[in-house]
Structures are given as structure tokens and as C-alpha cells.
Amino acid sequence: MTRGVLQNYIKASPKTGRLSYRRRIPAKLRKHFTKPDGSTRGLEWNEKLDTKSISIALKKATVINERFERTKAMAQQLVIASEAKNQPTQTQQHEDVVRYFRKMGIHPDQAPDILAPAPKANAFLAKTAKAQRELMDFQEEVGIEVSGDPYDESYSTNKQYDDIQAQIDFLSGDRSRIKDLLKPTWEVAVDEYINNKSRLENNPPNFRDRKDMKRVLRIASTFAASLGGSSINLGNNYLLSEISREDARRWIEEQLQAGRTLPTVGRDSAALSAIYKTAQWEYQQKDPELGARGNPFSGLRDELKERDDLAVRKGQRIKVSARPWSPDELDQLKALLPAMNEEARLCVKLAMFTGARLKDVCGLMIDELELNGELDSAIRIEGNWWREVSKDSIERRIPLYGEMLQDLKDYVSTKDFSSDQKLTPRYAKTVDSAGSLSNLLNQRYIDSFSKDPTLKLHGFRNTLQAKFDAADTPNKTSGYLIGWKNQDTVGMQKEYNKQGYPHLQLLQVLKACHAVEEWAS
Incomplete structure (x- = not known):
């Protein structure tokens, strides 16, 4: 066994700093792991190494680990023999054979x-x-x-x-x-999760190469490496029903020790939870033990959020979140608009005007524009064949008028949408295109006048809300126009879809909002 793998089983006492050998015992083998006095060792092999020196601990742990492996091998043979006497199922027989081959x-x-x-x-x-x-x-x-x-x-x-x-x-x-008869492993669970996602989207080509799926595969590989003691292959062959809460927590601590932040690890744990949950649903008939277990990742993201909130309160971490742009910052970005390419410039103007996220703006279709007169023009932010509306937003219809209306009319008049209905196809080539535009705007334009990490593009939503507040706009109305997803706006959206919302009223409050020259930022 390599030094790195063995080191995973060496733990320090939080009180004394002295080291111990601690290794989890597989559930099926526990009754065969006994102490010198004949009692069982329980959930793990826990033996003191009586030292604080990692080099000495490694030497002692090597001897103990050899005993662990010998005990494990004998226990596996005893279990296989016992199952043979009890007429094992075909699935169990095949699992034993595959383990033997390996x-x-x-x-x-x-x-x-x-x-x-x-x-x-x-x-x-x-x-x-x-x-x-x-x-x-x-x-x-x-x-x-x-x-x-x-x-x-x-x-x-x-x-x-x-x-x-x-x-x-x-x-x-x-x-x-x-x-088809084997119990699902971690690798099978990951494949099932991605295949299930692909089926829900009608199996688009190159689905695994998408940025979001590559992220899932990356996160799943880090967990496999944790399960396998740094070996992804070993971890991938871990039975899903044997993954424990302890495994999930160990992965979290390894990620944090590697320098990842609590919020990031929290988001990643949610992906692991989704993988496990999908496989649990698909394979619970084949593996009854899996169906009877809880999700080992359940609730861990909430725990990490609580830890992060505490760190922010204690000043151990500075929380960087979007804020409203100040009038001066907005003017500086507007001054750079002529330097941008035509499609980037239009996307930025639309994001400023509507408060919509860049992803929603870049995914607009030509038929979602109603370009008429000053009193009856609008833009619809809604799901289409190319993309869904951002998960923290609602679908809505926003009045168009003035300069924004004219910019859209001028832009549309020079384009041919007969073969491609996307309003800004340059930034709707792939699901990652909006991210490319965001990087361009941050690095080439925003960074040229501000290095403030809280000055973010999705802060246009906060800016519009601050301007609505300065104009004394009711929260329900401003929330609907910006697309905030909360109980009031979702209910309002349903009401809007049911009987229509007065266009002129929305136009009036939007004009009042954009007329504001000073707001809190």
C-alpha cells in the first residue's frame, strides 16, 4: 500500500495530537473482525499508535494495516463460504466472481x-x-x-x-x-445520472462534453478518489450501498483542506447527492439494501452553509456578493459600449434595461420581441427551445420604449433570422457562450475602471431594484419586472398569465425607474 493511501487511515486526537490507526470495516465483514479479547471491533479498526510523529506512525500503521488486510481476506472467504451454504442469489455469485477476477x-x-x-x-x-x-x-x-x-x-x-x-x-x-445482475457501483451511479439528464433533454449530441456535465464528472471523480484512497478506479468500483455518511464527510474535509471554500464544497455536495438519489431510485429493486438506506449526502450542504455563515459573522471570511452599481460606475460602463462588438453591446444594454441575467438575455429569440410603437412594445423573458429561464427567475413580459426600443428595431432591421431565430447567435452557440461573454465584459471592460469584486454583471438586477426603490415602486411590481423568484412574484406571474397584467401600468413604473438619477449602492 502506498504511503499516501496509508496516511488516510492515520488520525490525530483533537485533544492530545497523538496519532491512531483508524480504518472503517465493511459492514458485511464486521462480525469477523475481533479484538484479542474476542469482542468485535465495531464500525472501525481503531488502534493507538502512541506517537505524534507521522513517520513513526506510518511504520507502525504498516504492520497494523497488514493485519487488517489479512483479516479482511479471511473474512471475505468466510462470508463467501457462508453465502454458498445459504444458496446465494445469482447476483451475489456473480459479484463474488467479479471480485475474484479483480x-x-x-x-x-x-x-x-x-x-x-x-x-x-x-x-x-x-x-x-x-x-x-x-x-x-x-x-x-x-x-x-x-x-x-x-x-x-x-x-x-x-x-x-x-x-x-x-x-x-x-x-x-x-x-x-x-x-445487468450486479449491484450498482459509484461509477454506474454517475453514468446513470448523466444518462438520465440526457434523456430528459432528448439525448442531445455531445451531452457529456457540456460544461455542466464536465463539472459533474469532475466532482464525481474527486469523490471516487476519496473512496479509493486516492485511486479513482478503486473508488468507482465501490458499491453504492456501502457508501456511508462518514465517506461523505471525509470527502468534504479533504476538499476544504485542498483550499476549496465552504460554499463551493456545498454546491459540489449537492451534485453528489443528486447522483446518489437518482441511482437509488433506479436501482432499489436490484439492490434492496440501497433502497432501505438514506442518502449519505442529505443535509450536508445546509450544514456547510451554516458553517460559512458563522465564518462570515466572525470575520473569518469576507462575503463577496453582488450589489447595485453606482450611477458613476454605470456611466463608466456605458462609455465603453461603443468599443464592444454589436451583439455584446446589445446584450449589455438589454441586461441594464431589464435587469435580466446575461444567460437569459443571450438566449432570446426574435419571436420574443414585440416591436411596435412606444405604447405597445415589449420583450418576453421566457423559456424556449434553446434555454430555460434562470432558476432564480420567473417568466415575464417587460415593456419596451425609447432608446432601447429603437436600438432593437435598428439591430433587427439589418439581420436575417430566416435560418437562425436567436437574437444574438454569437453568444448562443453553446450553453457556455453566455459565460464567455461574461468573462469578456469582466476582463476587458469592467476591470479597466474597477477591481471591486462586488461589482458584478448580475448586479444589474440589484441596480434596477435600487432604482425602483428610489422611485417608490411597490415591491410586487418591481419584483415581477426584474423577475425575482419569490412567493409574491410567482403568485403574481400566475395571475398575469391568467387574466393579463396592465401593460401601461408596467410601462409607467419602468419609465419612472429609468428616470431615477440617484439611488443607494
């Missing part, structure tokens, strides 16, 4: 890659071929039934023959006959 180093996942030295590749092939020959001999011995008299024998295969054939096929790389 232990022998002949599992297809353990095959050397194409760059491996020839002796290593040949050794793997020879070992696999030998195992297959032994299986074939055994298959012939127990899998063929002979009937009839000695002069007129007939032969037929039995169920054992088919089971052994599935094992032979598995070693050849064909997992189809065994895989």
Missing part, C-alpha cells in the same frame, strides 16, 4: 493500455487465457448433462453451463450477461 488481476478493467511494455501485456493475456481454459474445463465437467443409454446418449447444457459461459465472456470483455 483480486487475481484479470478483470478487463485491469488490462494494460496500448502503451504498456510487451512483457506486461503478454503476461496479462496469458493469465486471462489460463483462467478461461480452467473455466472451460470446469464448464464441461459440471455444465453438460448426459442422458439415455450408453449406446444412444444425448447431451444438453444446464444452468451452470450458462453461468460459467457468462464468466468466460466477461473475461473476454463482454459484460452484458453479468453487468
Whole structure:
């Protein structure tokens, strides 16, 4: 075992700083892990190392860990033997076989890659071929039934023959006959989550290459590495039903020690929770133990938020959140508009005018614009075939007038939307395009006059709200126009969809808002 993996099992006492060897014992094997006095060790092997020196602790832990591995190997054999006596299910038998293949180093996942030295590749092939020959001999011995008299024998295969054939096929790389019977692993859970997401979006091409899916895969890999003691492959083969709350908490602490923030780890834990929940729903019939368990990630994001809130209150972390732009800051950005490309300039103007997030503005379609006169023009922020409205926003209809209306008319008059209905196709090529525009605006324009981390593009929403407040606009009305997603605005949206909302009233309050020259920021 490598030094790094072994170090994961060495823990320091928070009171004395002295080190101990602590390693979780698999649930199925616990009754076989006993102390010298004959009592069971419980959930983990916990043995004092009587030192504060990590180098000394590693030497002592190496000896203890060898005892752990020997005990584990014997316990596994006892469990397999016990299950054999109790007529194990076909699923359990196959799981035992797959574990055995991996232990022998002949599992297809353990095959050397194409760059491996020839002796290593040949050794793997020879070992696999030998195992297959032994299986074939055994298959012939127990899998063929002979009937009839000695002069007129007939032969037929039995169920054992088919089971052994599935094992032979598995070693050849064909997992189809065994895989469907195996309990889900962490890797299977991740695949199921992504496939489920893809199905819900009608299986778009290159779905796994999307930024949000790459994020999921990255987070899932960090958890697999944590499960496998820094080995992603080992962690990916961890049974889902054996993942514990302790595993989830250990991953959290490892992420924090690596320098990630509490809010970031909280968001990442939500992704892990979603992966587990999806697999739990899909595989609970195949693995009843999984269906009976709770989600080990449940509630951890809330815990991390509480820890972060406490850190902010104590001054251990400075919270950086969006705020309203000041009149001077807004003027400085407006002065840079002529330097932007045409589509970027229009997106920024729309975000300033509507308070909508950049993602919502970049995803507008030409048919969501109602370009008429000063009293009856509007823009609809709603879900379309390209994107949904931001999760913290509601769908709404916003009046257009004045300079913004004229800018849109001028822009539309020079474009051909017959083949592409996107208003600003440059920033709607992929789901990540709005993020590219955000980076461009931050790095090339906003950073040129301010390095304030609280000056953010989605602060346009806060700016519009501050201007509405300065104009004494009722919160329900301003909340609807900006798209705040709360109980009042969601209810108001339903009412709007039901019987219509007075356009002229919205136009009046929006004009009053944009006429404000001073507001709190």
C-alpha cells in the first residue's frame, strides 16, 4: 500500500495530537473482525499508535494495516463460504466472481493500455487465457448433462453451463450477461445520472462534453478518489450501498483542506447527492439494501452553509456578493459600449434595461420581441427551445420604449433570422457562450475602471431594484419586472398569465425607474 493511501487511515486526537490507526470495516465483514479479547471491533479498526510523529506512525500503521488486510481476506472467504451454504442469489455469485477476477488481476478493467511494455501485456493475456481454459474445463465437467443409454446418449447444457459461459465472456470483455445482475457501483451511479439528464433533454449530441456535465464528472471523480484512497478506479468500483455518511464527510474535509471554500464544497455536495438519489431510485429493486438506506449526502450542504455563515459573522471570511452599481460606475460602463462588438453591446444594454441575467438575455429569440410603437412594445423573458429561464427567475413580459426600443428595431432591421431565430447567435452557440461573454465584459471592460469584486454583471438586477426603490415602486411590481423568484412574484406571474397584467401600468413604473438619477449602492 502506498504511503499516501496509508496516511488516510492515520488520525490525530483533537485533544492530545497523538496519532491512531483508524480504518472503517465493511459492514458485511464486521462480525469477523475481533479484538484479542474476542469482542468485535465495531464500525472501525481503531488502534493507538502512541506517537505524534507521522513517520513513526506510518511504520507502525504498516504492520497494523497488514493485519487488517489479512483479516479482511479471511473474512471475505468466510462470508463467501457462508453465502454458498445459504444458496446465494445469482447476483451475489456473480459479484463474488467479479471480485475474484479483480483480486487475481484479470478483470478487463485491469488490462494494460496500448502503451504498456510487451512483457506486461503478454503476461496479462496469458493469465486471462489460463483462467478461461480452467473455466472451460470446469464448464464441461459440471455444465453438460448426459442422458439415455450408453449406446444412444444425448447431451444438453444446464444452468451452470450458462453461468460459467457468462464468466468466460466477461473475461473476454463482454459484460452484458453479468453487468445487468450486479449491484450498482459509484461509477454506474454517475453514468446513470448523466444518462438520465440526457434523456430528459432528448439525448442531445455531445451531452457529456457540456460544461455542466464536465463539472459533474469532475466532482464525481474527486469523490471516487476519496473512496479509493486516492485511486479513482478503486473508488468507482465501490458499491453504492456501502457508501456511508462518514465517506461523505471525509470527502468534504479533504476538499476544504485542498483550499476549496465552504460554499463551493456545498454546491459540489449537492451534485453528489443528486447522483446518489437518482441511482437509488433506479436501482432499489436490484439492490434492496440501497433502497432501505438514506442518502449519505442529505443535509450536508445546509450544514456547510451554516458553517460559512458563522465564518462570515466572525470575520473569518469576507462575503463577496453582488450589489447595485453606482450611477458613476454605470456611466463608466456605458462609455465603453461603443468599443464592444454589436451583439455584446446589445446584450449589455438589454441586461441594464431589464435587469435580466446575461444567460437569459443571450438566449432570446426574435419571436420574443414585440416591436411596435412606444405604447405597445415589449420583450418576453421566457423559456424556449434553446434555454430555460434562470432558476432564480420567473417568466415575464417587460415593456419596451425609447432608446432601447429603437436600438432593437435598428439591430433587427439589418439581420436575417430566416435560418437562425436567436437574437444574438454569437453568444448562443453553446450553453457556455453566455459565460464567455461574461468573462469578456469582466476582463476587458469592467476591470479597466474597477477591481471591486462586488461589482458584478448580475448586479444589474440589484441596480434596477435600487432604482425602483428610489422611485417608490411597490415591491410586487418591481419584483415581477426584474423577475425575482419569490412567493409574491410567482403568485403574481400566475395571475398575469391568467387574466393579463396592465401593460401601461408596467410601462409607467419602468419609465419612472429609468428616470431615477440617484439611488443607494
